[in-house]
Amino acid sequence: MTDYDVIIVGGGPGGYAAARRLGQAGRRVLLADADGLGGSSLYNGTVPMASLLESAGLYHRLRAAADRGITTTGLSVDWPAMQAAKQRTVATLAAGLKATLQRHRVTVVQETAEFLEPGRVLVGDRQLTCDDVIIATGSVPNLPPLPGVVANPRVLAPAGLLELDQPPERLIVLGADVTGLECANLFALLGSQVTVIDSLAEITNLIDQTIAAELRPALRPVRFRLNCQIDHLDGDTVYFRAADGSPASASGDAIVLSLGRQPRFDGWGAETSGLDITCRGVTVDDCLRTNLPGVWAVGDVTGHSLFAHAALRSGEVAAALIVDPASRRRGEVMRWSTIPYTFFGQPQAAGVGLTEQACAAQGFDQIVTGVAPLALAGRFIDEAGLSPSGLAKVIVDQSTRQVLGIHLLGPAATEVIGGLAAVVEMEMTVDELGQIVFPNQTVAEGLREACWAVQRRLAAATVTLDR
């Protein structure tokens, strides 16, 4: 008999979601992570960022609260208290996670784990055997080979930025991906002077282009330097080539590198594993199976998505298929295309399904899009003010009328998108979605307007074809 049914290498969302489901199903599970349970999303990622952004968002709303009949004589930011609130949230979630896995009798060890071969893992200094191995080792921030980065005390990863003793007066963010934008938004809300530099022509390509173009100016006073090529760093200064080709520079008390992440390949035996690995990550099929029998990989290390909820779901799918391979027929399969993206800033943005640029990149031009401003919803005006940014966008397949993508910018977007993932996953048509009753005056109701816009365009297209 093996030592365990399943050994999980890595304690982030992919690993702990799998552990929970396997433990619940009565499997003997060992989960090993030298950094403990939770992964970078809990300690360095989504959770602390969302907590700090919640505080900063409150501060932001307060400054305009007099307009809503709530007056204060003195308003200030207490950064240590913000940090303490963040720490409370992290600690509460960490305790909850630990209790959940204990309840399901998962053995959790804070030790290194190295994959040896199918059925064998070195945990600490013990060789353990098992039926299945799940690789859930996550990802690490990219460190570009830029001169002046190494040993520069001004240079930080996003996680380091969140731990500073005080907000930097001037902040430079290299990289306009979601994490970089959340860093920029957070400190701009707190009063820092923030500059974001990226080689892209628009902020992150992960977000639908219409939403991105509306989000960028909404992040003012953040200053964006796009189409720029970073040359090198020297102390507090970043030297780069500006969009017009001229040399330029920007200085900051902190310089944060948010230039993407790569799968974590070191420390768990990736090199000698025999696993099919590309620079993107460990290759898996839509059941999260690797090329080796009884070896699965989930989460960031697969290179499919960096969102914690994608990792969670992939851990669940792998666990379901380990427990019962037939559960694939019940839908337990990884559908990367219906993983929502989220931006937890002010304003929030979120989407699910295809972006317009993804359609174009796939050569798929038989689409119709509808965009509606949210400014006609009472709750939007109440929460965001009279002239803020807010959009709902729907992307529809012209021939089948199926909803391919839904994208939102505005209050509660990250909360609303979950239910809308169901809309995309169920392959609803724009006509079906347009008939769904959203509560009156909610921000989400704007989505109906976007659907109607699509329907009108489809009707107009039909008339044209008929002629």
Next chain:
Amino acid sequence: MTDYDVIIVGGGPGGYAAARRLGQAGRRVLLADADGLGGSSLYNGTVPMASLLESAGLYHRLRAAADRGITTTGLSVDWPAMQAAKQRTVATLAAGLKATLQRHRVTVVQETAEFLEPGRVLVGDRQLTCDDVIIATGSVPNLPPLPGVVANPRVLAPAGLLELDQPPERLIVLGADVTGLECANLFALLGSQVTVIDSLAEITNLIDQTIAAELRPALRPVRFRLNCQIDHLDGDTVYFRAADGSPASASGDAIVLSLGRQPRFDGWGAETSGLDITCRGVTVDDCLRTNLPGVWAVGDVTGHSLFAHAALRSGEVAAALIVDPASRRRGEVMRWSTIPYTFFGQPQAAGVGLTEQACAAQGFDQIVTGVAPLALAGRFIDEAGLSPSGLAKVIVDQSTRQVLGIHLLGPAATEVIGGLAAVVEMEMTVDELGQIVFPNQTVAEGLREACWAVQRRLAAATVTLDR
């Protein structure tokens, strides 16, 4: 030729939604309402209430903001400024509405309108002809025959309460329906002493009983006197029989009557119309057709729902069917069962589909429910604190595993429920819903836990049956 294709009697959500769609389809439409465009939801209902609750909620959050690192001094409520903010929202929406109907060439007249017979309406003093008539006359607050109510200056309808010069120090709310609870919540947040009196054993039956039982204590310091029979009013005092049968009384600077609403039958010719009318409202089929040819009724006057979004949707359905009777086959039919309910207070509550008590009332006991606390979501802790009320509940048909109802208590519940209406409407199973990926750490993610709880109970039930 008739004067208009369609004449709409009443300018609330049901009326204006129909007018918009008919105008968009090129129909010649006249909409008449002596009170102007917007209906009671815009001027006296959802919109002003949601606006004031938004301000009050901000005040509430501010008082605990130091915990989140945002410190304030001299925090106070400026009621006139709250009223002004409310007025801005109402005015913005009213202007938007007017512009929308103008764009679609709808003739809007601020005049009385009386239905004479199919195809004939008296608008002001002109007899006009048309092909179709839509009755959208809304509802009015119930005025119970309680001694001491008439000509009592302390007694107000909810709409009157929202217009007071200053918040009452002591407020009595008669009736624990959604509107009564929103009144109670609003003024309790602003510091009023609030007592709610109702004959029911629990607050509004419209909300799922599990959610209601959790919401009630969350509305503290509101004092609830349930199971009480109101006897009479005298000046500022309400005399009633308490739950234990003993006589009791409560006094307030304002006494608001929130004892439901009834269809508006006066002033538009209801009595002589020949329409099939019960005390519940104008009888309609699921296409909003009345018993008379070419006469439709939408919104509150049908007695089906008092939510503005129900009125809106019924207006849309009637319009779609007038334009093209075949659109019924494309789903343009009124599905009252998937109209969400909403409570815009602090905390928010919302639900869609069947409540557990509705299942019981219909003798439908083959259900399995799952309830999950939201306290494991990071954003929930950030927004609501460490020990607040928050639940997600799912009701599932035991044999088909279809999701019959979804109910939420917590931040953004009213925003999230729209997408979940699609889940209920598409008749998703609990297994399908459990596989949907909600963003990690969002409040809405708690719904997945509720689904898993149902799945475990269903699995346990299957095991029991197998034995």
